[in-house]
Every structure is written in structure tokens, then in C-alpha cells.
Amino acid sequence: MNFTIETTDMDLGDTPIENIFINDFMPMANGTYVKVYLLGYKYAHDKDQNIEVNNETIAKHLDIPLDDVLRAWDFWEGKGIIEKMPVDMNNKYNYKVRFLNLKQLYIKNNFNILNAKEESPKKPYLCTTEDLIDANQIPAINRMFNSIDYIMRRPIVPMEKQKILAWIHDYNMNPDVIEKAFFYAVERKGIRKINYVEGIIRNWYDQGLTNLEAITEHFKSQDEKYYKYEKVMKHLGLDKRPITQGEMKVIDKWFDEYEFSMEMVLKGCESSSKVSNPSVNYIDGVLTSWFEKQIKTFEDIEKKDKLKEKKDYKVTKTVERKSTPIKTRFHNFEQRTSKYTSEQLEEIARKKREEHYLKAKGES
Structure with a gap:
């Protein structure tokens, strides 16, 4: 005896996505990488064992090249939130993807921070030229660099960009927080020095201010x-x-x-x-x-x-007035015809016609 659950013809389920991914990891990736992660996570969460999914399936579903899917997994592996498990040792592109539990990673990372005093200090991240090229392909990073250029009133050089990328890694700061630090340093303090901005980032990190909401509340009080x-x-x-x-x-x-x-x-x-x-x-x-x-x-x-x-909306009543004709001096003139009846007028007219006729005949 066993128990089964009927699967529906339509996908009416839901896929829970951890807020840690949305808040901390999604802003640092381009849209394609996010779509690949979400669709792969959805397939991993699916309980229907009859569905067989691979990278080609994801590429076809998202209508993107297979190379974009592979690059996405490389990116997320670099961020430490997935593991690639090889299936065929002779084919490095044939692998399964294992999604790590972000809540557990968060707890482990915080536990490591609490025990950092007992361990050797962590070496700062050194951003390479290749890292800078890859980062420029991410819209959020590219927008951040453009905003910093505007705030600083000059284009920042590649060495400065590499330093900024190292802050994102070392202090786990999102691009919008880095941008806000430059904004605060230049517009509020009037200082355009990279090292000064790094000091702001470090202070925020020490105070646990790692997102814009927390920073805004800090500004409100300080x-x-x-x-x-x-x-x-x-x-x-x-x-x-x-x-x-x-x-x-x-x-x-x-x-x-x-x-x-x-x-x-x-x-x-x-x-x-x-x-x-x-x-x-x-x-x-x-x-x-x-x-x-x-x-x-x-x-x-x-x-x-x-x-x-x-x-x-105030309505003023209009008083209706009968129109009276304007009188002129001609209206005071009393018409001669007003003293005769219509029959008398007709008789006068007839006599006038006869006189005119006789006069005209005598002249001829």
C-alpha cells in the first residue's frame, strides 16, 4: 500500500523564495541570471518526479542561449549560494545544481563573524581586471558606477572601480548603499575622496547599517x-x-x-x-x-x-427684463396716417392715382 497525490494539468502551485535572495543577492545580478536562478529553483522545488529538467530545458523555456544559462550558474556559484555537482567527469558542462539554504548560510556566516576574533583575520578581496569586466555587465553595478561619476563630477578610474567592488564583497553592501555613501560624502560633507567614502562604508558596516532603510532611519536620528x-x-x-x-x-x-x-x-x-x-x-x-x-x-x-x-459655485440670480426699444427723435413724430381709417386711406390713394393719370394724359 502506498499514498500518492494527483498532479494537476496546470501549474497552480507556488514557489517560496527566501527574502535573503531578494534583498541581498538579486540586486547584484543582471536580469537573465535572476531568471535562471528562479526557474531552476522552481524546478528543484517541484514535487513531480516525472519532470526531467536540464540546462537546455531552462534555455528553451526562457528563450535564451545555453551559454547564458551556464554563465548564470557560474555567477551564483561564485556568490556561494549554489553548488554544481558533476554527473559526467568527462563533460564539465553536464552537472546538477544544488540550491543551498540561504537561512542556514546566513546563520553560519553570522556565527563565523562572532568567532572571528579566535580565527586569523580575513584577507581583503582583491578585484581583478576580469572581475571588473564581468561586473560592468551587471546593470545594477553599471548604474552604480554611472551615478558615482555624476556625484564625483568626474569619471572614476578602473583602479577606483576595483576598490569599490572590493567594498561590495568585503562589507556585503549592495550597490545602492555604496552609491548612497558617495552621495552623503560629497553632497553633505563636501569631501570627494575615495578613502573617506570607504570610512563611511566601514562605519555603516560596524553599526549594522547594510540597507537603505536602516541608513535612512540612522539619518533620521543622527x-x-x-x-x-x-x-x-x-x-x-x-x-x-x-x-x-x-x-x-x-x-x-x-x-x-x-x-x-x-x-x-x-x-x-x-x-x-x-x-x-x-x-x-x-x-x-x-x-x-x-x-x-x-x-x-x-x-x-x-x-x-x-x-x-x-x-x-455661488449662483447670482439674473433678473429678467423686458427689452424696451431705444427711442429716438423720430419716435416723437406723430404720423399723419394715424388720423385716417383704412377705407379713407384707400380713397385718398385712388384719387391720387387718377390725378396722376389725368396729368400724365394732358402732358401727352
């Missing part, structure tokens, strides 16, 4: 002004570029001179949805108008809106 800049620019959808000194002064005015709360400032930022290119200057016009009208709270805004609504 650097209130920078937190305000971040909040406003993100609300306007302008957080992908550095904030200018002029924009900082304008935002400072809203809080220091106008004494608006963060909620009121963000309420003002909502008006940016009415324009195609929102800007700090546009919001400054809105908030300055509120300040001049002594609008300080949401209740003041509601009162203003109700007053405007009354004005817009």
Missing part, C-alpha cells in the same frame, strides 16, 4: 537635515540624483523660516503631480503661498478649499 532632504526628494521622485546646494537652502527655509512640519511639506509636494517635471522651486511657490496666507495645518487647507468652493 542627521535630521539630511533626513529631511532625503524625504522630500524621494517624495518628488528626484532621489536618483544628487541634491544641489540651492535646493538644500530652499528646503531649509520651509522648516526653519516657515516652520512647516514634515507632514505639511509632503502635502505641498503632492501638488507636483499636476506638473510633468516636478521641482523644488515649484513646491517652494506652493509653500510660500501657504505661508503668506497663514496656512499652517491641514485644517487651514480644508477651510481654504471650502471657501474657494463657495466662490466657485
Whole structure:
């Protein structure tokens, strides 16, 4: 006697993906590598033993070259989250993929950190030229380098790029966190030195600040002004570029001179949805108008809106008047024909015609 479960004709199941993969590993890979990992993980999680899957199956399913699938497994093996188990020792491309448990890896890594004092110090990662070439093919890494070029106001050289890639490996930082460190160093501290940025990264790592959410909360408690800049620019959808000194002064005015709360400032930022290119200057016009009208709270805004609504919908009654013709001096003239009846007028006209006829006949 045995027990079986009927499989459905359609795939209506689900595949649990660990958040560690989504948060820590997915941002560092290009889309193709992520798709290969997810589809392979889905097949590994599938309980139907009748389904036979290999790299050719994945390549066909995703409509990509087989070489892309193989490169994806090489990439994830390098990140330490899969193992390739050879099937045919004479064919290095014929292997099975074993997905490692990311929760268990996380616990082991943290356990190793706690016991690091008893072990020899870990050697820093040395990024090679080949590593740099491969990294540039990853969209998230490429975007990070382009953003850093913009923030630094100069293109960073290959040696600096290799150093930055080493930070990602040594401090387990995502590209967006590295970008935020450059942004903070240049725009907030006014320092454009690579070593200074590395110091920021190291401090964040020591404090356990390894993602943007944690860093934002840190700014909120330690650097209130920078937190305000971040909040406003993100609300306007302008957080992908550095904030200018002029924009900082304008935002400072809203809080220091106008004494608006963060909620009121963000309420003002909502008006940016009415324009195609929102800007700090546009919001400054809105908030300055509120300040001049002594609008300080949401209740003041509601009162203003109700007053405007009354004005817009106020109906003024129009009094109907009979149109009277404009009189001129000719209207005071009394017509001669008003003294005769219609029969008398006809008789006068007949006599006039006869006189005209006789006169005309006598002339002839």
C-alpha cells in the first residue's frame, strides 16, 4: 500500500523564495541570471518526479542561449549560494545544481563573524581586471558606477572601480548603499575622496547599517537635515540624483523660516503631480503661498478649499427684463396716417392715382 497525490494539468502551485535572495543577492545580478536562478529553483522545488529538467530545458523555456544559462550558474556559484555537482567527469558542462539554504548560510556566516576574533583575520578581496569586466555587465553595478561619476563630477578610474567592488564583497553592501555613501560624502560633507567614502562604508558596516532603510532611519536620528532632504526628494521622485546646494537652502527655509512640519511639506509636494517635471522651486511657490496666507495645518487647507468652493459655485440670480426699444427723435413724430381709417386711406390713394393719370394724359 502506498499514498500518492494527483498532479494537476496546470501549474497552480507556488514557489517560496527566501527574502535573503531578494534583498541581498538579486540586486547584484543582471536580469537573465535572476531568471535562471528562479526557474531552476522552481524546478528543484517541484514535487513531480516525472519532470526531467536540464540546462537546455531552462534555455528553451526562457528563450535564451545555453551559454547564458551556464554563465548564470557560474555567477551564483561564485556568490556561494549554489553548488554544481558533476554527473559526467568527462563533460564539465553536464552537472546538477544544488540550491543551498540561504537561512542556514546566513546563520553560519553570522556565527563565523562572532568567532572571528579566535580565527586569523580575513584577507581583503582583491578585484581583478576580469572581475571588473564581468561586473560592468551587471546593470545594477553599471548604474552604480554611472551615478558615482555624476556625484564625483568626474569619471572614476578602473583602479577606483576595483576598490569599490572590493567594498561590495568585503562589507556585503549592495550597490545602492555604496552609491548612497558617495552621495552623503560629497553632497553633505563636501569631501570627494575615495578613502573617506570607504570610512563611511566601514562605519555603516560596524553599526549594522547594510540597507537603505536602516541608513535612512540612522539619518533620521543622527542627521535630521539630511533626513529631511532625503524625504522630500524621494517624495518628488528626484532621489536618483544628487541634491544641489540651492535646493538644500530652499528646503531649509520651509522648516526653519516657515516652520512647516514634515507632514505639511509632503502635502505641498503632492501638488507636483499636476506638473510633468516636478521641482523644488515649484513646491517652494506652493509653500510660500501657504505661508503668506497663514496656512499652517491641514485644517487651514480644508477651510481654504471650502471657501474657494463657495466662490466657485455661488449662483447670482439674473433678473429678467423686458427689452424696451431705444427711442429716438423720430419716435416723437406723430404720423399723419394715424388720423385716417383704412377705407379713407384707400380713397385718398385712388384719387391720387387718377390725378396722376389725368396729368400724365394732358402732358401727352
